[in-house]
């Protein structure tokens with residue numbers, strides 16, 4: 601970064617650090633509770649995502665995994681508890697600011713716009729463009745064109761990494777379920793997040809594409825990104841996760857390595873309903 605850029609950059613609060621300054625930030629939920637009517641979706645759950653690691657969240661249907669993702673990403677306010685990023689309380693930080701602070705997520709059901717092309721879906725997720733304001737459009741055509749070109753370049757680079765380049769101009773609705781999952785991940789990566797929350801990335805994906813997805817996630821971890829993954833596919837959890845939390849009925853039942861938690865009889869009871 602040049603001195604001029606440093607001078608004009610806003611002071612780096614922990615939650616708003618620039619991409620290069622974001623390494624080693626912990627995202628954590630502390631004793632969060634969420635209720636929907638009488639249903640306690642989360643009941644004092646705490647998780648901490650180690651920087652540069654892949655953390656798995658597993659548990660039976662309805663355990664509260666997606667709700668916990670929503671709390672971390674900012675789409676669900678907890679009734680109790682705190683969300684922290686690098687120690688700073690971000691419980692009330694709205695979702696768009698969390699996205700710009702480096703937290704991205706995918707959804708359990710892919711949210712592509714079927715009638716737009718694959719490339720257009722990625723460009724929709726690009727950082728706010730200077731051309732979105734009419735004044736800027738008239739005064740700063742050069743800047744607008746450069747920002748657009750950068751976003752296109754970034755989108756094409758991501759598509760190349762997941763080998764979807766040849767489908768860039770196809771409508772997203774024409775993609776297979778697995779290809780949509782890859783596109784969903786690329787969309788989450790458009791804002792250059794350092795923390796990525798993936799909700800069931802392997803659901804409905806064929807084994808060959810799951811392998812490709814795993815390789816991509818491992819490569820991104822190698823580049824320093826932090827992941828949390830909700831997944832029912834235990835082979836994938838075993839292959840990817842450095843640390844695993846098991847949720848049941850809105851609480852953390854246990855945590856540890858994949859081998860340790862799967863050896864725990866309480867975990868088998870929660871999954872299989874064994875007495």
Ligand SMILES: Nc1ncnc2c1ncn2[C@@H]1O[C@H](COP(=O)(O)OP(=O)(O)OP(=O)(O)O)[C@@H](O)[C@H]1O
Pocket residue numbers: 636639640641659660661662663664665666667668708
């Ligand atoms: N928007 C909502 N309104 C009402 N109840 C909800 C809502 N979202 C979740 N719940 C309930 O909260 C509980 C936890 O749901 P959640 O989606 O977090 O579970 P999950 O662990 O992600 O399950 P799955 O593995 O099936 O995706 C469930 O009982 C669910 O029915």
Ligand SMILES: [Mg+2]
Pocket residue numbers: 665666667708
């Ligand atoms: Mg879920």
